[in-house]
Amino acid sequence: MIAVNAATPLRVEAAHDPALQPALRECVARAVRRYLSDVDSEPSEGLHALVVAEVELPLLREVMSWYSGNQSRAAAALGINRATLRKKLHQYGLS
Template sequence: MRRYLADIGDTECSEGLHALVIHEVEGPLLREVMAFHEGNQSRAATALGINRATLRKKLAQHGLL
């Protein structure tokens, strides 16, 4: 995280740092969890600690559906 912060420096982020980091990390996380659970959304959602509808929304946001 420190290296990431050093890399972006004082660059303005209109979304905020939290949104920027979540956007960078969430897509790969979803992709890996879905692959691990062989595309089973119910099991993936349980592993992530979110409900299936939320998982589907996030998958769609990241173009993974």
Template sequence: MSVNAVRLPVHEAGRESSSQSALSECVSRTVRRYLADIGDTECSEGLHALVIREVEGPLLREVMAFHEGNQSRAATALGINRATLRKKLSQHGML
């Protein structure tokens, strides 16, 4: 498990292993619910693209807020370079 991952208490882990991080469990639960809701209907942009699009914006917003708008510190926390962060912020209308 990575240093920043949080383990779910066993009673909240449900069907998943208690070693799964809270973030991973949240994604698993949400994807299961989404797939159950759409059934056999195909996602026009592809499920991977949909999840990345839906997750990346809030991730960037939260990391930028945590680092009080400091792009260099936010980029370091995200493990990407500052130019990549700026590109992603621009794509999400956050610049």
């Protein structure tokens, strides 16, 4: 069994490992449940955008760090165009 926690770096190749995908899903599910509990089950509109932004920022930061700032390799690992990656990095102030 593979254990993943916040301190464990996740290799991009491992993202396709079926054993790790449920761990990531469960982490997101727990965070959403906690958020809904904290706002007393009445979140403001835009919950999807909030969750995407909260996940995307650390995702971009970690992937860019993993590839030592190489945008071409990071974009390939993320499965997005390099121009899209640059736009997102700028959006989050990571450029």
